[in-house]
Amino acid sequence: MFLGRLNAEQVFPYPSVLTEEQEQTLRELVGPLSRFFEEVNNPFKNDALEKVEDETMKGLKELGAFGLQVPLEFGGLGLNNTQYARLVQIVGQHDLGVGITLGAHQSIGFKGLLLYGTPPQKEKYLPRLATGEWVAAFCLTEPGSGSDAASIRTRATPSPCGSFWTLDGEKIWISNGGLAELFTVFAQTPVRDERSGESRERITAFLVERGFGGVTHGPSEKKLGIRASNTTSLHFDSVRVPAQNVLGGLGGGFKVAMNILNNGRFGMAAAMAGTMRGLLQAAVAHASTRTQFGAKIHKFGAIQEKLARMALLHYVTESMAFMISANMDRGDPDFQIEAAISKIFGSEAAWAVADECIQIMGGMGFMQEQGVERVLRDLRIFRIFEGTNDILRLFVALQGFQGLGAQLRGVQAALRDPLGNVGVLTGEVTRRLRRYQKRMKSPQNHPKYPKNGQKHPKITPNNPK
Numbered sequence: 001m002f003l004g005r006l007n008a009e010q011v012f013p014y015p016s017v018l019t020e021e022q023e024q025t026l027r028e029l030v031g032p033l034s035r036f037f038e039e040v041n042n043p044f045k046n047d048a049l050e051k052v053e054d055e056t057m058k059g060l061k062e063l064g065a066f067g068l069q070v071p072l073e074f075g076g077l078g079l080n081n082t083q084y085a086r087l088v089q090i091v092g093q094h095d096l097g098v099g100i101t102l103g104a105h106q107s108i109g110f111k112g113l114l115l116y117g118t119p120p121q122k123e124k125y126l127p128r129l130a131t132g133e134w135v136a137a138f139c140l141t142e143p144g145s146g147s148d149a150a151s152i153r154t155r156a157t158p159s160p161c162g163s164f165w166t167l168d169g170e171k172i173w174i175s176n177g178g179l180a181e182l183f184t185v186f187a188q189t190p191v192r193d194e195r196s197g198e199s200r201e202r203i204t205a206f207l208v209e210r211g212f213g214g215v216t217h218g219p220s221e222k223k224l225g226i227r228a229s230n231t232t233s234l235h236f237d238s239v240r241v242p243a244q245n246v247l248g249g250l251g252g253g254f255k256v257a258m259n260i261l262n263n264g265r266f267g268m269a270a271a272m273a274g275t276m277r278g279l280l281q282a283a284v285a286h287a288s289t290r291t292q293f294g295a296k297i298h299k300f301g302a303i304q305e306k307l308a309r310m311a312l313l314h315y316v317t318e319s320m321a322f323m324i325s326a327n328m329d330r331g332d333p334d335f336q337i338e339a340a341i342s343k344i345f346g347s348e349a350a351w352a353v354a355d356e357c358i359q360i361m362g363g364m365g366f367m368q369e370q371g372v373e374r375v376l377r378d379l380r381i382f383r384i385f386e387g388t389n390d391i392l393r394l395f396v397a398l399q400g401f402q403g404l405g406a407q408l409r410g411v412q413a414a415l416r417d418p419l420g421n422v423g424v425l426t427g428e429v430t431r432r433l434r435r436y437q438k439r440m441k442s443p444q445n446h447p448k449y450p451k452n453g454q455k456h457p458k459i460t461p462n463n464p465k
Helices: 020-039 043-049 054-063 081-094 096-109 111-116 119-131 253-289 301-329 336-361 372-383 389-415 418-441
Strands: 136-139 155-158 164-175 182-192 199-209 215-217 231-242
Touching (some): 020 054, 020 081, 043 372, 054 096, 081 096, 081 253, 081 301, 096 111, 096 119, 096 136, 096 182, 096 253, 096 372, 111 119, 111 199, 164 182, 164 199, 182 253, 199 253, 253 301, 253 336, 253 372, 301 336, 336 389
Parallel strands (some): 136 182, 155 182
Antiparallel strands (some): 155 164, 182 199
């Protein structure tokens, strides 16, 4: 898109990657998980207690919800990204506090283990993580390091014998910090530069067990929303980490952290789509039963417009989430920009939908017993964590223009001596003409629809609206 080319094949037809067996597996999971959240989980109680109830945690473990994407050979359900997104949507519809507990565990907590773990590391940790016996946490943010992840100060020093590292530092606002037994921790380490021979500071990722000793956490933070989730500071005091617990190679921690976050963002869009579905249902239910001025308020144009816009935002977010997950499942390696866009759009759309839901419900929506004010509080964090929307907007622009910038630098150099670079400039003009011709031929309608479009049966010449 940044190069002026629309890859219609990614959208038309809408990607569908599930086999019949995978669809059947998903159907078998959707029903029980939905019933669990409707009949067992109590979001009001979780919010009031500021923790996920023990009965809920036990039930989620029995359902396999802590190991959705862990391969079958390690005791997980082995779901692909599309299946995972569908289940995340259900969680997002009912309780975002529980969603953070599950997401911090598998979407980022042990995602690095799935992406970069060695066979021995996976064999050692994944079985316990899949059952929920162990909970995982992702530890990057520090008091002086938020969006600027490269500035972390937590440090790991190698032992003279090279068999272990000594880890010291502090992390803050860690989801599952007080629950986790396994932490993916990022720390500065000395790395020898192969060219100069000098030692440089580079970030390295480590798999740290609470049982190593020296790992402590602070009290659970008091938060605006997602109160059911556990958020604490973490302190690492001379923690001895075995050398075999380095994750993704020495000095490769920044890449590990960014890829973990990039791989998890599509799930946030799916969760937001689920939340919007629940809000839309609540707004429609209220509008269809509330009578004012002698009529149900859903008959008023102002309310209809609000509901239509809410439905539109939900539809777009859901479509983005499942398109990205499907492209990931098809093996497309280039999804980072789309995932960031879906996170930005989904988090802001969900906030707008929650606000409109309260507006439609009026004073009733402002009351705690309706649950919408809790959802509004829960939603505010999604524009901040896993990359603030402000930073992600810069990421989208800079990453998107990266390839185009390299191409234009060559053209710029050629323009300094146009007579000596006629071939380069002619080639650039030819490429642009071909792109323009291809763009003109790109489908503007879905292949199954007639070229002149298709009208809704209720739209007639006498009823153009």
